[in-house]
Amino acid sequence: MTRRAELPEPKDRRNPGEAFLAREIDDNRRAEFWLIPKTFLSLAIVAALIVLREVFKL
Amino acid sequence: MNWFLLGTRVLEIVLLAFVATGAIPVVVGAYSFLLIPLHAIRNHYSRAAPYFPRVAIVVPAWNEGAVIATSIDRLMALDYPLDRLRIYVVDDASTDDTPRVVTAKAKQYPGSVFHLRRNKGGEGKAHTLNHGIRVVLEDDWMQALLIMDADVIYLPNSLRRMTRHFADPRVGAVSAYVREGSADKNYLTRYIGLEYVLSQPASRRAHNVLGAQACLAGGAQLHTRENLLAIGGRIDTSSLAEDTITTFETQLRGHRVVFEPHAVVLAEEPGSIDALWKQRLRWARGNVTVTARYRKVWFRPSRTHRLGSISFGLIWFSLYLLPIAMILSSIGLIGLLLMHSNLATVVFRALWILAACTYIFMLGLGAQLDWGISRHAWREVLTFPGVISMFIMLTAFFPGLVERQIPAMFDVKFTQEGLFAFTEFIYTWIPLSMLGAVLARRVEKTRIGRFLAPAMIYLVGYGSLLCAITLDSYLKELQRAEAKWDKTEKTGRVVI
Secondary structure: OOOOOOOOOOOOOOOOOHHHHHHHHHHHHHHHHHHHHHHHHHHHHHHHHHHHHHHHOO | OOHHHHHHHHHHHHHHHHHHHHHHHHHHHHHHHHOHHHHHOOOOHHHOOOOOOOEEEEEEEOOOOOOHHHHHHHHHOOOOOHHHEEEEEEEEOOOOOHHHHHHHHHHHOOOOEEEEEEOOOOOOHHHHHHHHHHHHOOOOOOOEEEEEOOOOEEOOOHHHHHHHHHHOOOEEEEEEEEEEOEOOOOHHHHHHHHHHHHHHHHHHHHHHHHOOOOOOOOOEEEEEHHHHHHOOOOOOOOOOOHHHHHHHHHHHOOOEEEEEEEEEEEEOOOOOHHHHHHHHHHHHHHHHHHHHHOOOOOOOOOOOOOOOOHHHHHHHHHHHOHHHHHHHHHHHHHHHHHOOOOHHHHHHHHHHHHHHHHHHHHHHHHHHHOHHHHHHOHHHHHHOOOHHHHHHHHHHHOHHHHHHHHHHHOOOOOOHHHHHHHHHHHHOHHHHHHHHHHHHHHHHOOOOHHHHHHHHHHHHOHHHHHHHHHHHHHHHHHOOOOOOOOOOOOOOOEOO
């Protein structure tokens, strides 16, 4: 999968144009997918702690 | 039948039920955070589209001379068409130089900035807002209304990121992410920053997934004109929770409320326990009103709105009744311990291991949602539940380590009585931690408070401080104490 180019700065920031705004919405929507690996990472830390408890039986 | 044995068994079951109440908010907290990744799929972006309605911004201002000029300049610099933006500063009979500053700004931005003066002030934010709302509703120029606080700073792209959701006519209101933005952060503002990450980009995403929002941020709520008219064209003035009531009324009329995590607004938050206590007591007492007012909404699913869903009800009441649940669980544990029940240790470990896992999961996920805040607040991320609570979690997770191995390193050993006293202490810790938070507030006002109060909050935990404030709100409501509007003092410490 190729990485999408960074959103270019619009020439008129008050009226950036439909294409820019639509692209911004799309980028924000795509950014939400990072929530999935972030959640898994947090759960993995919890799982690691439980494994540690079970392995070492402290 | 042995009545003593039966009585003991019944008491044991009751005490177990008490302990279980402490697990409910923990499980519900974990559940709500497990909804967050679903926001990747269940969000409102597919219905959002470029859209620039004519926005009237109403800024309530009472003695905001220190911050209002910067706020107006920032608003005028928003990435938004200038002919579609008007700012109405409602000066609530200020006694400082607010009128002079706003009048000067109105001259600087003719046709864009308006100074509205109330001669009778001090009635609260909702009255002040209503003065401005009445004016903007007099003609049909306004298509959307932004309600904000005088001290908050909108990032340039924030407003257009909010308005895009109004391309969907079902949406009645949009809220932004209010981020702690003080330049001179202290331990408390860092805790607040972290709490805001957990309660907004984290929890409110979960609320988006559920289709029900608990509260529009007071400093960043955007309404469509239709929604504003539908809720009566005014903000509720009968309670201290006008933001929550507006949010509920919007949804009860079938309009959606959307939280936009990519629209960021910076706000100055209290830097002292006392100021935070006053602010949160106002919020907590407002929530008591909301809970009672919408008693016919809870746990009653409806086709019009999602406020009555079981999930949303559980999330609301888990937070609302958190201090009671925590105290009951401590009573249950102590009761079982005094009965010399074998269950005491088992349920203690189960409860605190569950709490530890949930804490690590929530903080781990929350910290990743705003690295800017987490980087500065790493100490607060690590100590959010309090250093002593973390030690108790360690005891639950690795009992041998705390009860045998660490003492052995110092050539000491727990006696039977010593172990019992230690166990009593950790079982009663949650109510004690709330007491510790109350003491920290008292200590803060003394000469050594500058050093001692932060140390106490790190020890007892920021969560216990919030629980103590909620508990205070119950007491104030029971005493029918006067519910007055205490404005949080702002000094213009916010920077981008």
